[in-house]
Amino acid sequence: MIPHSLDIPERRNQTERFVRRMMGFKVVIALSDELDLKCSTVGGFTGPAVHQLLPDNPEPVRTIVVASKPLQAAVDKVQRCLAFDAILLHELGHVAEHGFPVVDQQSDREHFQNLCSTPITEWPSHTGPKWAGHDCRFIRALLHIHHRMLSRGHRTPCLRLAFNHVAYGLSRIETYRDALGTEPEDNDWPPLAEILVDPMPAGFQTLWTNDVVRSLGLPTAATDFDSTISVTKTGRTYEHATQ
Numbered sequence: 063m064i065p066h067s068l069d070i071p072e073r074r075n076q077t078e079r080f081v082r083r084m085m086g087f088k089v090v091i092a093l094s095d096e097l098d099l100k101c102s103t104v105g106g107f108t109g110p111a112v113h114q115l116l117p118d119n120p121e122p123v124r125t126i127v128v129a130s131k132p133l134q135a136a137v138d139k140v141q142r143c144l145a146f147d148a149i150l151l152h153e154l155g156h157v158a159e160h161g162f163p164v165v166d167q168q169s170d171r172e173h174f175q176n177l178c179s180t181p182i183t184e185w186p187s188h189t190g191p192k193w194a195g196h197d198c199r200f201i202r203a204l205l206h207i208h209h210r211m212l213s214r215g216h217r218t219p220c221l222r223l224a225f226n227h228v229a230y231g232l233s234r235i236e237t238y239r240d241a242l243g244t245e246p247e248d249n250d251w252p253p254l255a256e257i258l259v260d261p262m263p264a265g266f267q268t269l270w271t272n273d274v275v276r277s278l279g280l281p282t283a284a285t286d287f288d289s290t291i292s293v294t295k296t297g298r299t300y301e302h303a304t305q
């Protein structure tokens with residue numbers, strides 16, 4: 063079933079079924095209000111231990127929390143669904159990028175509540191440039207998922223809403239999509255984990271390299287620059303959020 067309901071809880075249920083077929087594994091989607099979380103700084107988040115927020119302490123399962131606040135701020139039902147879809151798309155990019163769940167950490171409710179009410183750039187796991195956590199691996203995963211949603215009939219996820227390039231100091235998502243070429247179309251069905259370990263298309267790699275050079279103020283003539291640069295996250299958390 064393609065998500066079509068304008069009622070958010072029902073759309074969430076439809077989207078869970080849609081995503082399970084598309085991704086090949088289960089992803090639980092929770093609304094922050096249902097979890098009694100006050101999300102004031104993020105549109106949504108995911109991570110290896112987020113399932114611990116769910117009622118009845120379920121087995122580890124990939125879990126995405128969508129914040130209720132940006133949905134309530136939408137001017138009408140359609141805009142609310144657009145926001146929901148965009149947040150979901152963004153977080154699915156993180157799920158695909160990292161292959162959650164990883165269960166080597168325990169996080170209590172207070173930990174998540176703090177994350178939800180702290181600007182992302184002040185999170186313990188957010189170190190480095192503005193795009194930290196949203197590097198080329200995430201962008202590539204996001205574009206693949208967006209393509210798969212569209213190719214399976216899901217028409218509303220908006221890339222621009224899902225990728226705030228201004229906040230990250232990176233090129234527009236449409237520019238990255240063009241640079242990725244036909245890779246998503248040519249790899250529409252294989253598990254994403256298999257595709258994302260392959261070398262990136264040259265044009266995509268070049269665009270990313272140029273963005274990193276610009277954002278970090280590196281000399282463009284640097285010949286020993288490792289164009290696969292990415293940020294190694296440190297600390298106890300690996301949660302990722304929609305900014």
Ligand SMILES: [Zn+2]
Pocket residue numbers: 152156195196302303304305
């Ligand atoms: Zn994110």
